[in-house]
Structures are given as C-alpha cells and as structure tokens.
Amino acid sequence: MIKQNFRVLHPGIAKALDSIWIIPFFLFCLIFEIIPIIILVKDSFFDSAGLFTLANYAGLKKPVYMLSFWNSIRLSAITALFGTVLGTFIGYSILKTKAKWLKGLFTALANVTTNFAGAPLAFAFIIILGENGVITLLFALVLNIHLYPHFQIYSYAGLVVAYTYFQLPLMILLIIPSFAGLQKEWREAAVNMGASTFTYWRYIGLPLLTPSLIAGFVLLFANAYGAYATAYTLVASNLMLVTTQIAFVVKGEVLHNPALAKAMATVSLLIMGICISIYKIAITRAPGAEK
Amino acid sequence: MKDSKTSKVIFLIIFAVYMLVPILATYMFSVAVRWDRTILPEGYTLKWYAETFHHPYFIIALKNSLFLALYTVVLNLVLIVPAAYIAHTRLPGAKMPMDLLTILPFGIPRVILALALITVFTIRPIARSPFLLVSACTVFSMPYMYRPIANSLEAMDLRTINDAARLQGASASQILLYIIGPNILTGIVSGSLLVYSAIFAEYTLAVLITGARFKTLPMLLVEFTRRDGRIASAISVTAFTIAMFLSLAIIFIARKREHGQGKEKV
Numbered sequence: 001m002i003k004q005n006f007r008v009l010h011p012g013i014a015k016a017l018d019s020i021w022i023i024p025f026f027l028f029c030l031i032f033e034i035i036p037i038i039i040l041v042k043d044s045f046f047d048s049a050g051l052f053t054l055a056n057y058a059g060l061k062k063p064v065y066m067l068s069f070w071n072s073i074r075l076s077a078i079t080a081l082f083g084t085v086l087g088t089f090i091g092y093s094i095l096k097t098k099a100k101w102l103k104g105l106f107t108a109l110a111n112v113t114t115n116f117a118g119a120p121l122a123f124a125f126i127i128i129l130g131e132n133g134v135i136t137l138l139f140a141l142v143l144n145i146h147l148y149p150h151f152q153i154y155s156y157a158g159l160v161v162a163y164t165y166f167q168l169p170l171m172i173l174l175i176i177p178s179f180a181g182l183q184k185e186w187r188e189a190a191v192n193m194g195a196s197t198f199t200y201w202r203y204i205g206l207p208l209l210t211p212s213l214i215a216g217f218v219l220l221f222a223n224a225y226g227a228y229a230t231a232y233t234l235v236a237s238n239l240m241l242v243t244t245q246i247a248f249v250v251k252g253e254v255l256h257n258p259a260l261a262k263a264m265a266t267v268s269l270l271i272m273g274i275c276i277s278i279y280k281i282a283i284t285r286a287p288g289a290e291k
Numbered sequence: 292m293k294d295s296k297t298s299k300v301i302f303l304i305i306f307a308v309y310m311l312v313p314i315l316a317t318y319m320f321s322v323a324v325r326w327d328r329t330i331l332p333e334g335y336t337l338k339w340y341a342e343t344f345h346h347p348y349f350i351i352a353l354k355n356s357l358f359l360a361l362y363t364v365v366l367n368l369v370l371i372v373p374a375a376y377i378a379h380t381r382l383p384g385a386k387m388p389m390d391l392l393t394i395l396p397f398g399i400p401r402v403i404l405a406l407a408l409i410t411v412f413t414i415r416p417i418a419r420s421p422f423l424l425v426s427a428c429t430v431f432s433m434p435y436m437y438r439p440i441a442n443s444l445e446a447m448d449l450r451t452i453n454d455a456a457r458l459q460g461a462s463a464s465q466i467l468l469y470i471i472g473p474n475i476l477t478g479i480v481s482g483s484l485l486v487y488s489a490i491f492a493e494y495t496l497a498v499l500i501t502g503a504r505f506k507t508l509p510m511l512l513v514e515f516t517r518r519d520g521r522i523a524s525a526i527s528v529t530a531f532t533i534a535m536f537l538s539l540a541i542i543f544i545a546r547k548r549e550h551g552q553g554k555e556k557v
Contacts, residue, residue: 015381015382017463018377018381018382018463019377019382021373021374021376021377021463022373022374022377022378022382022385022389024369024370024373024374025370025371025373025374025389025392026374026385026388026392028370028426028429029392029430032408032426032427032429032430033392033395033396033399033430034392035411036404036407036408036410036411036412037399037403037404037407039407039410039411040403040406040407040410043410086302086305089298089302090302090303090305090306092299092302093298093299093300093302093303093306094303094306096299097299097303106303106306106307108539108542109306109307109310109311110310111538111541111542112535112538112539113310113314114538115488115492115531115534115535115537115538116313116314116531116534117492118492118494118495118509119494119509119512119513119516119527120317120492120509120512120527120530120531121313122516123317123512123516123520123523123524123527124313124314124316124317124527125313126516126520127313127316127317127320127520127524128312128313128316132327132328134316134326134330135312137328137329137330138330141330142330165309165310165313168306168309168310169310172306197295222397222398225400226399226400226401226402226403228400228401228402228494228495229494229495229509229513232513233513233516243400243402246402246403246406247402247405247495247499249406250402250405250406250409250499251498251499251502258410261406262406262410265402265403265406265407268400268403269398269399269403272398272399272400273398275398276394276397276398280394
C-alpha cells in the first residue's frame with residue numbers, strides 16, 4: 001500500500017526505478033558490443049604512432065588481401081545463389097507435400113540440420129568426399145569416375161559443397177512462410193482468367209516472392225561471408241578468405257599488421273551492414289510478413 | 292501436372308540425400324572398424340567411443356562446453372528478460388534501441404567480434420579469459436534469446452495486465468515474477484534452448500578469445516580432425532546428438548505454443 005502511494009505521488013521516481021531494469025542490458029551492449037566495434041573502426045584509421053592515416057586501407061590493395069576479399073565474396077555469392085535457388089524449390093516442394101507427417105518430417109530435418117555446421121560439417125564432408133571418402137569410392141568403383149585429383153574437398157570446390165549444405169536449410173525455413181503467404185485465391189483468380197501455371201508464376205507468383213528471394217540471398221551471403229569454422233577446418237591456410245586472414249591476426253600466428261586486419265574488418269562490417277539493410281527492407285515487403 | 296509432381300519428389304530426394312548423407316556417414320564412421328577402402332565399413336565397434344570418453348581432454352572439453360553454454364544462457368536471461376519486459380510495458384521508447392541492439396550481432400561476424408574484444412580488453416584478468424568468452428557468446432547469441440521473448444510479450448495484452456497488477460499494489464518485480472514470467476515462459480524456454488545449442492557448438496569465439504587455455508568440444512574436434520578421424524567422428528556424433536535433441540525440443544515447444552495460442556508467430 002505504501003509502495004503504491006509512493007508511485008502515484010512520484011511518477012518520475014517510478015520511471016527511474018523502472019529504468020534500473022533496462023540499464024544492465026544497455027550497459028552490457030555498450031561495453032561488449034558498441035564500444036569495441038567503434039574502437040576497432042577507429043583504430044583502422046590510425047597508424048602505430050597514433051596519427052590519422054589511410055595507409056591501412058591502401059595496404060589492402062596488396063594481392064593477398066584483394067584475393068581474400070575476392071575469394072570470400074565469390075564463395076558467399078555462389079553458395080548464396082545455390083542456396084536461394086535450390087532452397088526455394090525445395091521449400092515449395094515441402095509446402096506442397098500432402099502427407100502431414102512427411103511435411104513435418106522435412107521441416108524438422110531443415111530445423112535440425114541448421115545445427116550441423118562448422119567443424120562437424122567440415123569433418124563429415126572429409127569423411128564422404130575426402131580422398132578415401134565413401135562417395136569418392138562409390139564414384140570410382142561403381143561409376144568408374146575418379147574425382148581425385150581434379151576435385152579436392154580441401155579446396156574452393158570443397159568449400160562450395162560444404163557451405164551450400166548450411167545455406168539450404170536456412171533458405172528453406174525462410175521461404176516456406178513466404179510461399180504460405182501467397183493467397184490461394186490469387187492463383188484461383190488467375191487460373192479462372194485463363195492463366196497457365198507458367199503465366200501465374202511469371203506475372204504474379206514470382207514478383208510477389210521477389211522481396212523474399214532478395215532477403216534470402218543477402219542473408220545467406222552474410223551468413224557465408226562471416227563463416228569461419230568450416231573454412232578453417234577444411235582449407236586452413238590453403239585458401240585465403242577474409243575471416244581466416246583476420247583470425248590469423250587474432251591468433252598471432254602470422255606476422256600481419258593488426259591495423260590492416262582492422263581495416264579488413266571495417267570493410268567487412270560495411271558489406272555486412274549493406275546486407276542487413278537490404279534484408280530489413282526486403283523482408284517487410286515479403287508475402288506473409290506482418291511486421 | 293504429373294511432371295511438376297515428379298519434380299517435387301526429385302527436389303525432396305535431393306534435399307534428404309544432401310542433408311542426411313554427411314550426418315549418417317559421421318555416425319557410421321564413428322562405429323566403423325575401418326572405412327577407407329570399401330563402400331561399407333569393414334566391421335563395427337564401439338572402441339572409438341571408449342577411447343574418446345577416456346581421453347582426459349574429452350571430459351574437460353565437454354564440461355567447458357556445457358558450462359560455457361549454461362553461463363551464456365544465464366547471462367542472457369539476466370540481461371534480456373527484465374529489459375525486454377520493461378521496454379514492452381513502461382518504457383516503450385526503449386523498445387526500438389533494444390530491437391536494434393539485438394539485431395546488430397547478426398551483422399558482426401564472430402571473427403570480427405573477437406578481434407574487437409581482444410583489442411579493447413587487454414588488461415590481465417579479463418583479457419582472453421573465459422569471462423570475456425561468455426560475454427562474447429552472449430553478444431553473439433542475444434538475437435536468439437530476445438526474439439522468442441519479444442514475440443511472447445507482443446502476443447500478450449501487457450498494458451491491461453500491468454495496470455491491473457499495479458492497482459492491486461504489486462511491485463515491478465512481483466509482476467515480472469508471478470504474472471509475466473509464467474506467460475512468457477515458452478518464449479524464455481525456446482530462447483534458452485536456441486542459445487544453449489548455438490553456444491554448445493561454438494568454435495570461432497572460443498578458439499580466438501581463450502584459445503588453448505579453455506578448450507571446448509568443437510576445438511577438440513578440429514584438433515582430432517587432423518590427428519585421428521575415428522576419435523573426431525565420436526566427438527562429432529556426441530556433439531551433434533546433444534544439439535539434435537535440443538532442436539527437437541525447440542520444435543516441440545514451438546508446436547505446443549502454436550496450438551495453445553494460435554495467432555503467435557515463432
């Protein structure tokens with residue numbers, strides 16, 4: 001009773017008491033999220049003597065860093081494309097599965113496999129597609145196709161196979177609600193007016209789905225760009241990627257210039273920022289989105 | 292019509308094969324005597340599991356991973372539950388920045404988060420400590436905790452509940468503990484499970500922040516991938532089996548919630 005009167009009399013104090021509950025969260029984000037990132041970005045513009053410089057960014061023009069960016073962007077774009085296209089068709093097939101238990105099973109498979117990433121995933125692909133892997137053997141013994149030495153799991157091609165694995169379930173889980181958001185009546189109306197399956201998708205279905213497809217693509221791109229564990233387990237230092245280069249600096253394994261790593265990180269954050277912004281804009285226009 | 296049906300079946304088969312073969316191969320490899328010359332393993336054994344479980348580092352790494360995930364969940368809960376509740380009820384102005392701060396980690400690759408944290412925290416007890424690792428894991432996993440809780444809060448008519456409770460003289464902590472808490476429990480549970488399974492499998496932050504000082508299960512796995520594939524497969528199976536049960540639990544809870552409340556979105 002006393003407490004209540006106190007609050008009625010002093011709304012300002014009540015509000016201050018309320019804010020106590022949110023302060024730890026904001027303080028934590030400030031200390032461990034915002035400030036470290038700001039300092040990282042700031043550091044990338046200064047030299048070791050503490051003077052402003054763009055030399056760290058000029059240093060990124062060296063072939064080794066350009067190659068890292070090129071590899072990372074190419075790998076992310078290709079696997080995002082594979083994931084988006086395959087994931088869309090698979091997602092649609094799952095949604096159109098009539099048997100309820102089968103539909104549930106496929107959705108559960110997509111859910112469970114999102115956990116199968118990183119080192120365990122890389123290792124699994126070594127088992128099946130390594131030089132003595134079961135798929136490699138199957139190709140050689142049954143089809144008489146010798147994957148090695150043309151194909152290597154510890155290479156760019158291997159990374160494409162492994163990355164596509166973790167991209168697929170993500171795209172499927174993202175696209176299913178969008179397909180579900182396409183109203184049945186729209187298709188019926190189109191068919192009643194004489195539209196074929198192709199015309200329906202070409203002029204109604206696909207344009208409506210475009211925001212979801214764009215959102216999916218940029219999300220997968222960002223997902224692949226930031227991946228490290230799979231890449232490190234498979235290729236270690238055989239293939240230059242932005243994340244593996246930065247990680248080398250963090251581990252102190254190579255005599256890289258930390259300021260250069262920070263410049264690399266800043267450029268990467270910019271790329272991520274663009275991806276997340278496109279994602280946020282696109283996802284609100286996707287069918288089935290309520291927010 | 293028939294053609295599109297066949298193509299659907301083909302896509303589903305591609306999906307099932309692509310997703311299942313690597314997992315099943317890992318499980319089989321972990322019980323195979325030898326499996327590098329023949330299409331099927333040359334025999335089956337549980338020897339690799341026995342060896343793995345007796346490995347001194349295995350128990351340490353398993354414990355480290357279990358506790359790292361646990362502490363991350365606890366820190367997430369302490370920071371996010373009260374803040375999300377207040378932001379959704381009495382300080383609506385805090386909701387937007389909170390949404391933003393919990394989305395931001397999606398745009399920060401873990402390698403970069405690690406680089407930023409070790410740049411800033413260079414002083415001894417904190418630098419590269421398990422404490423810093425828990426903080427990093429919390430930043431990275433906040434979206435997984437915040438989203439389900441925010442969804443639960445949005446589904447409730449908080450203003451009415453809050454006003455009614457206040458009129459009865461309940462304090463903020465009492466409202467949270469006895470009224471809101473039980474109502475957002477499903478959000479809290481699925482958020483906690485998501486965070487737990489994400490951090491249990493976390494390699495990047497652990498290897499870059501604490502390194503060899505604090506070995507986690509995925510770190511041990513990467514080490515053995517190069518040394519002994521059979522031990523690696525046993526570790527991999529153990530880790531994935533735990534993660535699989537966690538995500539099945541999440542699906543189960545999400546379904547139950549859908550049936551219970553209808554209009555909520557996961």
